[in-house]
Amino acid sequence: xxxxxxxxxxxxxxxxxxxxxxxxxxxxxxxxxxxxxxxxxxxxxxxxxxxxxxxxxxxxxxxxxxxxxxxxxxxxxxxxxxxxxxxxxxxxxxxxxxxxxxxxxxxxxxxxxxxxxxxxxxxxxxxxxxxxxxxxxxxxxxxxxxxxxxxxxxxxxxxxxxxxxxxxxxxxxxxxxxxxxxxxxxxxxxxxxxxxxxxxxxxxxxx
Numbered sequence: 001x002x003x004x005x006x007x008x009x010x011x012x013x014x015x016x017x018x019x020x021x022x023x024x025x026x027x028x029x030x031x032x033x034x035x036x037x038x039x040x041x042x043x044x045x046x047x048x049x050x051x052x053x054x055x056x057x058x059x060x061x062x063x064x065x066x067x068x069x070x071x072x073x074x075x076x077x078x079x080x081x082x083x084x085x086x087x088x089x090x091x092x093x094x095x096x097x098x099x100x101x102x103x104x105x106x107x108x109x110x111x112x113x114x115x116x117x118x119x120x121x122x123x124x125x126x127x128x129x130x131x132x133x134x135x136x137x138x139x140x141x142x143x144x145x146x147x148x149x150x151x152x153x154x155x156x157x158x159x160x161x162x163x164x165x166x167x168x169x170x171x172x173x174x175x176x177x178x179x180x181x182x183x184x185x186x187x188x189x190x191x192x193x194x195x196x197x198x199x200x201x202x203x204x205x206x207x
Contacts, residue, residue, distance in 0.1 A: 001121060001141055002026065004041050005185065009033030010098065011060040014187055016145055019047045020119025027118050028068055029053045029138060029145050030187060032060045035067035042072065050118055053110070054078035055147025056132040057086035058160070059093040059100050061187060066103045075107035077116075079127060082134030083109075085162060110136060128175065130168025131156030137175065143183045144194070150175050150184060152192040155203045172203060 002019035009032050017038070019026030026047040031038050042049060049072035054062050057078055065076050078086060085092070086106065093100035110116075112127040116138065123140035131148045135156070138145040148156035149171050158165045175184075180195030198204060 002045055002047070003143075004045070006034070006037055006041060008037065009060055009063065012188060013060045014185065014189075015064075016185055017041055017045075017047065018118065018121060018123075018141075018143075018145075019045065020121050023119030024048050025050050025117075025119040025121075027051045027053055027116060027121075027123070028072075028074065030055055030061040030147065031064040031068050033063045035064035035071075038064060038068060039071050042068075048072075049074040051116060052076045053116065053138060053145075054082070054086070054106075055137065055145065055149075055187060056135040057082035057089060058132065058148070059089040059096075059098065061147070062086065062089055062103060063093070063100055066101065069104060069107075076104065077108050077110050078106055079111065079125075079134030079136050080109040081129070082132050082162075085132060085134075116140075126174070128171035130158060130164055130166075130171045132160065133162040133164075135171070139178070139182075142181070143185060144175065144178060146175065146184050146186045148187040150197065150201075151186045151189050152184070153197075153201055155201075156187075176204065 013032035
């Protein structure tokens with residue numbers, strides 16, 4: 001598998017590109033900013049992007065989605081419960097002092113259990129609300145792209161609009177039930193594993 005991580009934007013958000021080495025089909029997860037860098041990585045690896053996946057709709061995770069769609073012809077997909085946040089992303093960014101270009105409407109919605117394919121790669125959608133109502137994780141190939149649900153040693157905030165601490169705890173507990181060697185690629189910060197988070201994540205002690 002071709003797997004690339006680009007740390008983009010002032011909030012240092014992790015954008016991931018996952019592609020099939022043989023077919024060159026790929027998905028882009030959370031293109032939050034710096035579209036030129038993301039598109040250059042796609043071009044360098046001769047990838048055909050089949051979907052842009054938004055683990056949630058906060059502005060720092062979707063800011064470059066429109067540019068990737070325009071250049072690569074890929075569909076923008078997210079969970080429907082985050083549509084209101086998605087549509088208000090420009091205002092949300094302005095509130096935090098950032099500028100955000102207009103983003104086209106999503107092309108479709110993802111739900112619990114949906115499968116996302118890119119060549120021989122298959123990923124499953126897990127609905128993991130808490131950080132936002134429509135937060136999702138993308139699980140497959142020994143990896144979980146956890147968005148802002150789970151970080152190394154921490155979890156996502158719940159004090160934004162639509163945040164819910166009780167639901168985040170449920171989502172966190174669900175992720176800890178994955179195989180311990182599952183690699184966790186989160187929306188911010190370094191990679192970790194489920195086993196490491198079971199042992200060292202302070203939030204786990206609350207459960």
